[in-house]
Amino acid sequence: MRKLLLSILLLLISFLSYSQNSKIKYGIQAGLNYSNFRGYDIPAGISSIYSESPAFAFLGGVNFEYQIKEKLSLKLELSYERKSQKLKTELEIINDSPDPLPEIDEYRAKRNNDYLVLPIMIKYRFGNTNSFFLNGGPYIGYLLKSNVEESLYFDGSLQDSQTTETTNSNNKTDLGLSVGLGKTIQINEKNSIFIEIRENLGLANTSKNKVWGDGELRTNSLNLIIGYLLN
Numbered sequence: 134m135r136k137l138l139l140s141i142l143l144l145l146i147s148f149l150s151y152s153q154n155s156k157i158k159y160g161i162q163a164g165l166n167y168s169n170f171r172g173y174d175i176p177a178g179i180s181s182i183y184s185e186s187p188a189f190a191f192l193g194g195v196n197f198e199y200q201i202k203e204k205l206s207l208k209l210e211l212s213y214e215r216k217s218q219k220l221k222t223e224l225e226i227i228n229d230s231p232d233p234l235p236e237i238d239e240y241r242a243k244r245n246n247d248y249l250v251l252p253i254m255i256k257y258r259f260g261n262t263n264s265f266f267l268n269g270g271p272y273i274g275y276l277l278k279s280n281v282e283e284s285l286y287f288d289g290s291l292q293d294s295q296t297t298e299t300t301n302s303n304n305k306t307d308l309g310l311s312v313g314l315g316k317t318i319q320i321n322e323k324n325s326i327f328i329e330i331r332e333n334l335g336l337a338n339t340s341k342n343k344v345w346g347d348g349e350l351r352t353n354s355l356n357l358i359i360g361y362l363l364n
Contacts, residue, residue: 173348
């Protein structure tokens with residue numbers, strides 16, 4: 134997988150030698166990532182005290198675009214993207230005093246999976262000036278590392294925290310589909326910026342371990358991307 138991603142990256146970089154070709158654009162991009170994991174159900178017996186929710190993270194990378202027709206392009210990207218999820222549960226602790234009272238502690242955690250992601254998409258421009266666009270296609274992700282950040286709270290105050298490495302508990306490859314909607318703002322003849330909202334639906338099981346209900350751990354993320362293009 135590393136050799137495949139490296140080969141594709143070298144292929145993308147080779148486009149730079151043809152940058153005088155008006156059909157080729159390249160640039161950089163960055164943004165926010167709102168992600169979650171899916172493919173399983175939380176057991177009913179603990180759903181009242183345990184919850185999972187999406188979390189914000191970040192992304193950044195490079196992009197290359199080749200114009201096939203007036204409104205149609207092939208778009209490739211190579212991005213670093215963190216996909217995260219927040220976990221929370223309540224722990225009831227009984228103290229050992231003569232008149233014991235329950236104490237409610239809160240356990241919070243955040244699952245972080247860091248990927249090198251390569252989407253291969255078809256981009257379609259529309260509108261009076263072709264400034265709006267739709268793009269979509271498959272993506273492949275390679276897991277760089279993953280961890281779980283754990284914290285214990287009492288009365289809203291942090292009592293203890295630790296980070297546990299989980300890279301070896303996850304599969305290295307993530308596969309899925311990406312669909313995005315955006316707008317390009319032309320600065321001048323050669324420079325432009327764009328903003329895009331993109332949904333990424335993971336189709337592969339990313340966990341090596343068993344998941345509740347014999348389910349799977351699949352990624353799901355929503356991106357807000359801002360980029361710069363040069364042609």
